[in-house]
Amino acid sequence: MLPIGIGMIRYRDTCADAMRFFKDKGPINGKVEACQKLLQVDCTEVLPHEVKGDRSKSALFDGCRLASSLKKMKREDMWKITSQVWIEMLAYAATHCRGFHHEQQLRKGGEFLTHVWLLMAHLGITEQFQVYQGHARARLNVS
Incomplete structure (x- = not known):
């Protein structure tokens, strides 16, 4: 029901980042292992937009940062x-x-x-x- 636009672009970029990330990590068995791999990402030193700039609208590594912050609370x-x-x-x-x-x-x-x-x-x-x-x-x- 929401207008198509930046949300669809963000979704596509996030899916592409996730596919690349999990391909680089090798075979992953299930959701639990996938979540553990994402939580191991060190996103605290360099912000995602500093690595990719404004070209990518992926929310994957911002999500990793958020999850890490929430787990500390x-x-x-x-x-x-x-x-x-x-x-x-x-x-x-x-x-x-x-x-x-x-x-x-x-x-x-x-x-x-x-x-x-x-x-x-x-x-x-x-x-x-x-x-x-x-x-x-x-x-x-x-x-």
């Missing part, structure tokens, strides 16, 4: 930060989809993002609904 702090980031991303995604796409999804029963969008609209924390003065009805702006 207390468990409750780690989960608090993770949940706050997910909520922020979900709210951003829900409000940056076009109303038309949400409308189409509702006809099919809706997807999670659409239900989040409606809940945000109900709570008054989205701009797609406007309440006119003097009227108790909300108007949906589908653009």
Whole structure:
């Protein structure tokens, strides 16, 4: 439902980096070993954008840095930060989809993002609904 653009480029570059990384590491048996290899990456000294510049939009090694930072935190702090980031991303995604796409999804029963969008609209924390003065009805702006 989100617009195609930089997200697709970032996804492709990240997949390409992951394929190269795991090809260089030799055979890997399962997800656990793959995660262990990624956590062994030393991303603390040189930032990924300094190595590849602005050409690559890969998020692989930024993800490795984030995972390493989160593992150093207390468990409750780690989960608090993770949940706050997910909520922020979900709210951003829900409000940056076009109303038309949400409308189409509702006809099919809706997807999670659409239900989040409606809940945000109900709570008054989205701009797609406007309440006119003097009227108790909300108007949906589908653009």
